[in-house]
Amino acid sequence: MEKFKAIINNQEIESNSWLDIMDPTTDEVYAQVSALSAQEIDSAFKAAKAAQKKWEAIGIEKRTEFLIRWRDLLLKNEEDLATTMMHEIAKAYKDCLTEVRRTAEYIDLTISEYNDLQVLTFDKNSKGVTEDIVAEYKRIAKGVGVGISPFNYPINLAVSKLAPGLLTGNTFVFKPATQGSVVGIKIGQLAIEAGIPAGVLNVVTGRGRDIGDVIVTNPLIDFISFTGSVPVGRRLMEISSSKDLVLELGGKDAAILLDEHNLENIAKDIVAGAFSYSGQRCTAIKRVITTDNIADKITPLIKAEVAKLTVGLPNENPIITPMIDKKSADFVTDLINDAVKKGATLVYGGTRDKNLLQPTLLDNVTVEMNVAWEEPFGPVLPIIRINEIEDMISVANKSNFGLQTSIYSKDVDLAYKVAEQLEVGTVNINRRTQRGPDVLPFLGVKDSGFGVQGIKETILSTTRYRGIIIKK
Numbered sequence: 001m002e003k004f005k006a007i008i009n010n011q012e013i014e015s016n017s018w019l020d021i022m023d024p025t026t027d028e029v030y031a032q033v034s035a036l037s038a039q040e041i042d043s044a045f046k047a048a049k050a051a052q053k054k055w056e057a058i059g060i061e062k063r064t065e066f067l068i069r070w071r072d073l074l075l076k077n078e079e080d081l082a083t084t085m086m087h088e089i090a091k092a093y094k095d096c097l098t099e100v101r102r103t104a105e106y107i108d109l110t111i112s113e114y115n116d117l118q119v120l121t122f123d124k125n126s127k128g129v130t131e132d133i134v135a136e137y138k139r140i141a142k143g144v145g146v147g148i149s150p151f152n153y154p155i156n157l158a159v160s161k162l163a164p165g166l167l168t169g170n171t172f173v174f175k176p177a178t179q180g181s182v183v184g185i186k187i188g189q190l191a192i193e194a195g196i197p198a199g200v201l202n203v204v205t206g207r208g209r210d211i212g213d214v215i216v217t218n219p220l221i222d223f224i225s226f227t228g229s230v231p232v233g234r235r236l237m238e239i240s241s242s243k244d245l246v247l248e249l250g251g252k253d254a255a256i257l258l259d260e261h262n263l264e265n266i267a268k269d270i271v272a273g274a275f276s277y278s279g280q281r282c283t284a285i286k287r288v289i290t291t292d293n294i295a296d297k298i299t300p301l302i303k304a305e306v307a308k309l310t311v312g313l314p315n316e317n318p319i320i321t322p323m324i325d326k327k328s329a330d331f332v333t334d335l336i337n338d339a340v341k342k343g344a345t346l347v348y349g350g351t352r353d354k355n356l357l358q359p360t361l362l363d364n365v366t367v368e369m370n371v372a373w374e375e376p377f378g379p380v381l382p383i384i385r386i387n388e389i390e391d392m393i394s395v396a397n398k399s400n401f402g403l404q405t406s407i408y409s410k411d412v413d414l415a416y417k418v419a420e421q422l423e424v425g426t427v428n429i430n431r432r433t434q435r436g437p438d439v440l441p442f443l444g445v446k447d448s449g450f451g452v453q454g455i456k457e458t459i460l461s462t463t464r465y466r467g468i469i470i471k472k
């Protein structure tokens with residue numbers, strides 16, 4: 001079995017302990033990665049700190065060249081990266097390839113967005129300035145960043161933190177999810193191959209519950225970008241040494257249907273939004289809210305679409321693949337059982353072979369059922385019947401999450417009015433919930449997050465103004 005070593009200061013670390021990386025499809029150990037000690041993690045921060053000023057000083061043109069070389073290497077190695085990802089997280093191979101390509105595009109867009117950033121200047125002719133001064137405000141690096149990514153997009157949600165921060169002159173200690181660590185180490189190896197200097201990108205591996213506190217309490221941290229679950233996000237807020245945090249956490253995105261227009265296409269959109277990568281996406285549609293009349297019409301259409309979903313192993317490129325682990329699959333099964341026990345109608349699915357769950361559709365879900373509120377992060381979609389728009393908004397807003405919502409209606413003005421009342425980061429009218437296009441700001445409110453991601457926003461959150469004012 002192959003072993004992959006963590007990378008600190010561009011050196012592979014000869015650690016004494018190893019962490020098993022499972023293949024969720026076979027439930028066998030696929031590889032091992034270093035399980036770093038507290039001392040080794042501390043040395044990663046020292047390396048990042050030592051490298052930062054020099055990395056910033058080499059200038060934007062040089063850093064852009066390094067990033068382009070890194071992007072080229074990601075693409076050159078896309079098959080290997082996609083295959084690794086497929087084994088680590090059981091995502092369909094073609095979706096893994098798409099993720100690598102989306103990541104390469106993310107780097108290109110980061111470079112072009114950075115070029116569009118304006119330097120702020122003021123002088124005695126500027127509004128509100130009475131002194132004879134010339135003032136210039138440039139964005140500069142914050143310093144040493146921590147990037148912590150989740151399992152479900154191991155390349156994209158890593159590079160979307162790292163690329164903007166690296167481009168602007170920061171250095172990083174990057175901790176990939178355990179399932180996703182081999183890919184995390186591989187992108188670190190490719191950064192070395194791209195010539196990115198020692199200490200600029202350090203990849204530390206180990207179980208989050210063992211090394212997480214050690215990472216986030218290091219005194220050398222200037223900012224943290226985390227994507228993952230709510231409990232870990234909350235812990236970071238409590239204990240991190242830096243309070244400069246961007247947190248992208250879970251979601252319970254609703255699709256609210258206001259009328260009967262275009263139901264066949266909406267059913268297709270909802271199913272794509274709910275079930276891709278087996279629902280293991282923060283932006284997946286995780287509940288449908290609509291009236292009795294509309295539900296009577298759309299439920300059979302959604303059922304027909306769900307029945308078409310392909311189910312199988314990731315190398316066969318289906319939509320539904322085995323869930324990331326048994327604990328997660330058990331959680332979804334419990335949600336389904338709880339709902340059925342309390343009177344929900346099992347319209348489709350509900351069966352399971354180990355971690356491979358059939359896509360499951362539940363109708364007549366009520367607010368007493370856990371599946372109405374919990375984030376399953378798995379292939380189950382509840383339909384909640386509510387007849388008044390005010391009550392739909394109220395149930396949508398009662399969730400502790402506030403990531404995104406979809407509203408489907410032929411009356412865009414009405415949909416817009418509803419959108420204005422929803423407590424979420426983003427509302428999509430007549431489109432499914434999703435993160436892209438990546439140039440858009442991406443944010444959650446309430447338990448769904450803190451701060452904003454997206455290409456420009458990440459450039460902003462990994463930099464600060466430095467003002468220089470000259471009195472004439």
Ligand SMILES: NC(=O)C1=CN([C@@H]2O[C@H](COP(=O)(O)OP(=O)(O)OC[C@H]3O[C@@H](n4cnc5c(N)ncnc54)[C@H](OP(=O)(O)O)[C@@H]3O)[C@@H](O)[C@H]2O)C=CC1
Binds near residue numbers: 179251282
């Ligand atoms: N809003 C968004 O953009 C997104 C949100 N998510 C959310 O993430 C969750 C699923 O991802 P999952 O990977 O299971 O999330 P986790 O919160 O379990 O893990 C996320 C990352 O945090 C690490 N971690 C675990 N414990 C700690 C700790 N105490 N301190 C610091 N880091 C720690 C994990 O490492 P390890 O794997 O070693 O435990 C992993 O790298 C869902 O709730 C989902 O909604 C996912 C994607 C996008």
Ligand SMILES: O=C(O)[C@H](O)COP(=O)(O)O
Binds near residue numbers: 152
């Ligand atoms: O991690 C996630 O779930 C993503 O941020 C969602 O991205 P997507 O909407 O592009 O799948």
